[in-house]
Amino acid sequence: MEFFDSHCHLDPMRYGGDLPDVLARARAAGVTGLTVIGTRAADSEAAADLACREQGLACAAGIHPNDVHEAEPDEWDRITRLVASGRVQAVGETGLDWYRDVAPRDLQRDFFERHVRLAQKLGLPLVVHTRESIRDALDMLREALSRGPLAVVLHAFTGTTAEAAEAVDLGCHLGFAGMVTFRSAADLRTVATTVPLERLLIETDSPFLSPEPFRGRRNEPGHVVHTARCLAIARGEPLEKFAAATTANARRLFFKR
Ligand SMILES: [Zn+2]
Numbered sequence: 001m002e003f004f005d006s007h008c009h010l011d012p013m014r015y016g017g018d019l020p021d022v023l024a025r026a027r028a029a030g031v032t033g034l035t036v037i038g039t040r041a042a043d044s045e046a047a048a049d050l051a052c053r054e055q056g057l058a059c060a061a062g063i064h065p066n067d068v069h070e071a072e073p074d075e076w077d078r079i080t081r082l083v084a085s086g087r088v089q090a091v092g093e094t095g096l097d098w099y100r101d102v103a104p105r106d107l108q109r110d111f112f113e114r115h116v117r118l119a120q121k122l123g124l125p126l127v128v129h130t131r132e133s134i135r136d137a138l139d140m141l142r143e144a145l146s147r148g149p150l151a152v153v154l155h156a157f158t159g160t161t162a163e164a165a166e167a168v169d170l171g172c173h174l175g176f177a178g179m180v181t182f183r184s185a186a187d188l189r190t191v192a193t194t195v196p197l198e199r200l201l202i203e204t205d206s207p208f209l210s211p212e213p214f215r216g217r218r219n220e221p222g223h224v225v226h227t228a229r230c231l232a233i234a235r236g237e238p239l240e241k242f243a244a245a246t247t248a249n250a251r252r253l254f255f256k257r
Pocket of ligand 1: 007009037093205
């Protein structure tokens with residue numbers, strides 16, 4: 001069986017000496033693909049270097065909505081140069097965060113829009129973070145989609161069934177992370193059962209959001225198997241089928257060129 005962790009951050013601060021072991025454990029668990037996500041220019045560049053070196057890795061370049069107010073003057077140029085270089089497979093992570101609300105909302109919207117247009121210009125998928133902001137994010141994505149095609153991943157989805165249905169209608173893919181495995185997350189599991197299998201992705205969001213039974217500890221891509229198992233059970237699908245479909249979805253999105 002093969003699995004694909006569609007969203008992880010493998011920065012050296014969190015995976016100093018043991019990144020080779022982390023990747024080896026992921027492969028041993030059947031995680032043959034993963035997408036390493038940037039949140040600033042520096043870690044986006046590092047993600048691209050790592051993805052070039054390692055088999056089965058894709059990467060995304062972007063500036064996280066919670067970081068846009070701290071971005072250096074040249075950081076957006078570095079992101080656009082990196083994306084234009086053809087070394088990245090997606091744009092992001094970008095989006096809107098009304099929960100932490102550390103960066104001014106207008107600035108978050110401005111950067112989100114820049115990422116959207118960059119992804120559209122280059123025909124790359126867009127990796128979107130939302131927190132208590134899905135309504136505004138869907139409105140901006142709808143506007144973008146009225147201009148032209150755009151592949152969208154709503155990562156670590158935590159919206160309602162109605163919001164999931166709206167996102168699916170817009171053509172989005174929905175990524176589910178470790179919190180869907182928590183005992184208290186019955187509602188989110190129910191939402192996940194309503195998403196068409198061809199639009200589902202699984203992710204760890206490493207080093208955050210560890211699934212059960214690793215909750216509270218540093219996460220790593222190999223743990224995505226636990227999220228997959230939980231979702232397959234909730235949906236009443238054989239794990240083999242669920243793993244094959246979510247892996248194919250991620251490959252289609254991130255490895256089309
Ligand atoms: Zn992330």
